[in-house]
Amino acid sequence: MSVEYTNRRGRKHYLHEGKTKTGKPKYFFSMKTEGTLVNAIPDGYEIYEHPSAQVFLRKILSQIITPEEVAIVREGVKKAAKLDYFIVDVKDKQIVVYLCDQDVDTLMEFASFAHGKDSARAREALIQSLTYSPMMRFVLEDAQTRAFVVERWCFLGSVDDWIALDASADLKALVKKYGFHLGKESFYDLIP
Numbered sequence: 001m002s003v004e005y006t007n008r009r010g011r012k013h014y015l016h017e018g019k020t021k022t023g024k025p026k027y028f029f030s031m032k033t034e035g036t037l038v039n040a041i042p043d044g045y046e047i048y049e050h051p052s053a054q055v056f057l058r059k060i061l062s063q064i065i066t067p068e069e070v071a072i073v074r075e076g077v078k079k080a081a082k083l084d085y086f087i088v089d090v091k092d093k094q095i096v097v098y099l100c101d102q103d104v105d106t107l108m109e110f111a112s113f114a115h116g117k118d119s120a121r122a123r124e125a126l127i128q129s130l131t132y133s134p135m136m137r138f139v140l141e142d143a144q145t146r147a148f149v150v151e152r153w154c155f156l157g158s159v160d161d162w163i164a165l166d167a168s169a170d171l172k173a174l175v176k177k178y179g180f181h182l183g184k185e186s187f188y189d190l191i192p
Contacts, residue, residue, distance in 0.1 A: 002037035005029065005047050005055055009128040013055040015041070029055040051087045051098040051132045064093045064140060069171055073097065073138060076175030081182040087132050093140040098132035099183055136182060138175070141168040150174045152190055165190055 003015035013029040015038040020026050027038065027045065041047065041057070048056045073095045074088045085100035107126055138148045147168035154163045166174060181187040 002033075002039055003041055003047075005049075007049050007053045007055050009053045011053075015057060027057040029057060051089050051134075061092075064143070065090050065095055069138075069140075069146075070095060072171050073175055073179075076172065077179045077182060080176060080179035081184070083183050085127075085130060086182070093143075094137045096134050096137040097179075097182060099135045101131045101133055104130065135187070136178065137162065138171060146171065148174055150178050152178075152187065155188075164192055166192075 005013045005015070007013060011031060013031055014033055016028050016030050017036045017038050018026045018028065025042075027042065029047075044060055045057050046060045048058045050056065070088060070090060077083060077086060077088070077097055083099070085104050087098040089096045089098060104126075108123055134153055136150065136152050138150055141147050141149050145168075148171045149164055149168055150166045151162040151164050154161055165178060178190065181190055
């Protein structure tokens, strides 16, 4: 039995093994079943699904961000911004909030209207096809005090980068103060 993983879009991926130029094993996921399939995840590795729904096998990373901190952001964004479609991802010492690129409510209305009896299936297909972009991140600044900095993505053509909004502070306080703006026009007014 080979290692299979179904991503959030409902697509099955199979773990393959290849060789580097020096003959060492390399691992990758593919939707194809041809090739050298792997029967178990190698020791020291984990499956990672990027917010873009790409699937990777990566070395297990040391946990800098705690599961409790991820939960604070996930629950805080859901409560403060009242959003249903967002993804929280951890990268090194960053907790990144990705927002849906589409107007889901309008698309859901269209799917219900256009597909009638099959609207539930259309809605599920719609949800699986959503794309996400990084909008806000909480960066661990001090591992001892667990102090974070909040940053937002800047869309100015000359910048296109993260800009810091607030100096190190308690994560819950930052999520409460800034999470409210996610998905709203006021997000673009947030400046340092």
